[in-house]
Amino acid sequence: MSEAIDYKVIGTSPIRPDGVDKVTGRAQYGADLNLPNQIYGKVLRSPHAHARILGIDTSRARAMPGVFAVITGADFPESERGAIGGEGGGDVSDLAKNIMARDKVLYHGHAVAAVAASSQSVAEAALAAIEVRYEVLPPVLDLLSAMQPDAPLLDPNCFTKNLPEKPERPSNIAAVMKLGRGNVDEGFAQADVIVEGEYRIPMAHQGYIEPHACVASANEQGQTTVWCCTQGHFEFRAMTAKVLRMNIADLKFIASEIGGGFGGKTVVYLEPLAVLLSRKARRPVKMMMTREEVFRATGPTSGAICRIRLGARRDGTFTAASAWLAYEAGAYAGAPMGPGAMTVFAPYVLEHFQVEAFDVLVNKPKVAAYRAPGAPQSMYAMECAIDELSIRLGIDPIDLRLKNAAEAGTQAPYGPKFPPIGLKACLEAARVHPNYTRPVPAGAGRGVAVGFWFNVGMQSSAEVHINENGTVTLVEGSPDIGGSRASMCMMAAETLGVPYEQIRALIGDTESTGFSNVTGGSRTTFATGMAVVRACEDIIAQCKARAAATWGVDADQVLWEDGRAIPAPGVNAELKPLSLAEIAGNAARTGGPLLGRASLNAQGAGAGFSVNFADLAVDRETGKVDVLAFTAIQDAGKAIHRAYVEGQIQGGAAQGLGWALNEEYIYDEQGVMQNAGFLDYRIPVASDLPMIDTQIIEVPNPSHPFGVRGVGETPIVAPLAAAANAVARATGVRIHDLPLAPPRVLAALEAAGG
């Protein structure tokens, strides 16, 4: 669709249909449900980062008044193997061991037992009464040490995958991946300038404000209902069924409102425990994580070490690039090294490149998806290397990127040729943006970086019910994490030709609507939106048929315009148009209720590119870095709800800046995280940030009826390098390792001679 189309609803910013409940405290989030006869579940967690479990004695806890159930790893069935699927990656049996340790604990905070009791305080006392005997083992905490052949092993059965032959000895390297094209030696030989460097990016947490929470209620036949905050209740149902070897039909999952996820609520932690506890206690069991548990025992994103080598001619043309990328998986395999490898060079035309990536086990929590998983780490390194090249060659950083930018027809490093993409349009918009053409403030530096994410499609379902007065109920299966109900209603309004206010969207539970994958991968507005549009088109076809029957004409003699059936030109002009309300009101006489539906596995998610630039100032006495201005330009394909697209871009910018400047998991030598709270793991607060200026570019995605590309993940990618490049230009000192917290910046300035 071209931009010339005059949309009535698409591209505006109406108030979200779930808004009033969210500003008045009515909306129910994960921890907001309380059921009659409910008791509380809590988890006992390992005090060691690496240890063998020699024995667990729960007898004292079981005997305590008010304790209804106690479970350990021995209460779980032997789980099946196989991929979990979705964005997180990993294996079902690993998932089972991650939510409740069996013979070994692999990180500080790993669950070893759980109780259900009449109150939270009784549950806590019961946890204290459980005795666990451990044989403490040396923890493996550092990526490079973990990769050594003589490193202590987390899993003696871990043999590196994807090698030509199965290795003779196990190691902590769970898998490797190689990607390449051309001949890098030849490419580097053509270079006039080569830059290379090693960059370290710390483990970081999604930092959603709502801790994980659920309520499970099982009956005597095993039929179980679970209310929880989740990015995908269908996938939570599948995971719970696999881990507990239950019939999926016995599990009903209801998604509550969700207080942030960013990828971190795509895998189960509490839900299978709550189901088991409820089954044993025969009462509803509510479980809520503390913030400390969220940090220690959910899935942060990988720390990584990225080595980049980039060669270019004097005119700035890239001749070759290579990358060596090592990602922390945490306790079980499944680091996002694949996407890291596939994104690192994706924005650029490169005849010769090679990438080698590693998925490495360490005694830290098993990582989960976090907004564009894998890309911020590898692309941070590449975008810093480009900045160094820009300085060395004396070429403007936007011009240098424009010279090498991928466009429609460029073969992506991960295989296919790009369809129309917006990278060049973003770069050209950046070059003339008033925030870029104005002078850099005194004492500050201006950093530029590009971001990229593939975006995904996957499966979605939607139903559209036309109520008897012509209003519309839309049922979908994608939890609304940032305003997607509004986008769905807008696409339905545009398609049907009825006012936005006449449409309500609801998120059906696993028994009320068709399967939908997680709200993740930047897929919801694209894929679920496509299902909504198709379901509305189904309604329109039915309405045309009903009108045709009413008028006694053929269905192809009826058109749909502005929410009404009208006779096609040349058909009986006397016929009065029939509105959706009129057709719905007459439905009993024309065939019954109007129900449209669609289910699909969406193909053709358009890749999302962004350009960010930022002005940062560095206090040379303290090393503190201040963000003076931040501008994010991104191709959204077509922005359905403009304000929520801007919000995704602004929120991703804040998260990327937090990771660049402050956020990191800090461990002691025993593998105990030292900053497991919001006081010491400091995410950006309002006074840390300026307004974040956004510009939405719209290069339509030909695979979506309105041209939508996903927008949720790309925004976190570029801020890391934009910030680091700004600091490098402000100080003249290139700091390779994140975060750029005051002690590191100060030490680097002092090492460089103040």
Add this chain to the structure above:
Amino acid sequence: MNKIQIETAINGEVVEFLCEPQQSLLEVLRETLGRTGTKEGCATGDCGACSVLMDGRLVCACLVLAAETGGHAITTIEGIATDAGLHPIQQKFLEHAALQCGICTPGLIVATKALLEKHPEPDETTIRYWLAGNLCRCTGYDKIIRAVQDAARELAHPA
């Protein structure tokens, strides 16, 4: 465990409850009294999701013992809207798309009410520092600040 009997006023309504001595106001509001509009993000006073007013003063409900609230007046998010409808702060949060997931929103709205009662026409820096105790992970704060600025304008100069 011996429980303590407390009588307090929540959003103008006299409320009696029994609590354990270590229970926070937040836990009692949510788990005992069913006032779940006040959210828990950390329970350590670091995130502001549980912001409430105690005798008009902005506090984190997780840092107040329930047993301390006897005889005091508590205002929670459920007490911000009136019979006349949404409070202008609530309306401006909606109009400016100042919430995405919405979990921090109740705390931010309560904190904004306290801010605007003390500083009816705050500049951007005042807003940013006053709200620095309320973490939001979704928005980058941009639209929140604009909503607060707009609410301040409307409250100071009603149309």
